[in-house]
Amino acid sequence: xxTDKTQVSPTPPVDQKRQTFAxxxxxxxWLVPGLGHALQKMWGRAIVFLVTVGALVLIGAGMRGNLxxxxxNDAFASLGYVADLGTGTFYLVAKYxxxxxxxxxxxxxxxxxxxxxxxxxxxxxxxxxxxxxxxGRKA
Amino acid sequence: MNLQLSxxxxxxxxxxxxxxxxxxxxxxxxxxxxxxxxxSLLLFLLIGISIGxxxxxxxx
Numbered sequence: 001x002x003t004d005k006t007q008v009s010p011t012p013p014v015d016q017k018r019q020t021f022a023x024x025x026x027x028x029x030w031l032v033p034g035l036g037h038a039l040q041k042m043w044g045r046a047i048v049f050l051v052t053v054g055a056l057v058l059i060g061a062g063m064r065g066n067l068x069x070x071x072x073n074d075a076f077a078s079l080g081y082v083a084d085l086g087t088g089t090f091y092l093v094a095k096y097x098x099x100x101x102x103x104x105x106x107x108x109x110x111x112x113x114x115x116x117x118x119x120x121x122x123x124x125x126x127x128x129x130x131x132x133x134x135x136g137r138k139a
Numbered sequence: 140m141n142l143q144l145s146x147x148x149x150x151x152x153x154x155x156x157x158x159x160x161x162x163x164x165x166x167x168x169x170x171x172x173x174x175x176x177x178x179s180l181l182l183f184l185l186i187g188i189s190i191g192x193x194x195x196x197x198x199x
Contacts, residue, residue, distance in 0.1 A: 044163065045163050045164075048159060048160060048163040049160065049163070052156050052157075052159055052160040053160075055156050056153075056156055058140075059142060059144075059152060061140065062140040062141065062142035063142045063144065063149075064141065097140055107146065108142070108143060108144060108149075111144070111146070111149045112142075114153075115149075115153065118153065118157065122157065122160055125164060126160070126164065129164055
């Protein structure tokens, strides 16, 4: 028999824990590529994201691509900075690997810029996936 | 570190790395992943080379 009573229960503590864990996974995945998945014992994905994002950063820095900073003069530079920041701590690795700065006077340098930006965007996607997986939405 | 890669080599590397990452991101079973990676890589290269040829007449 149906009743009109609607029961509004507070969010169970388990869900709150899960939400917190999901946020931790998302942040960890952003800071260190693959860590968000590693915390959930998704070892295959963790290794793949660490290797792929790492490879893109290494290749991009090796090609002396442009690593944008916060002093961008236009919208593209600001967007580039956001994309580069997506690599988390690997942003610092890329900076360390480019002691002489970028060289976009050659086509190779320009390709490197795209590699670095792609690494950041890919890691954003991976971190978002880790967050969603921890919430139980997809795996 | 100073990598000197050609346009084609860069594209191949980029397509491979992104295809592998997307395969692991969007598929669960190993067979589905392999299929997805192969298709994604093939389409990356096909579309990339097609766009390259489409731009060829304007490069001179």
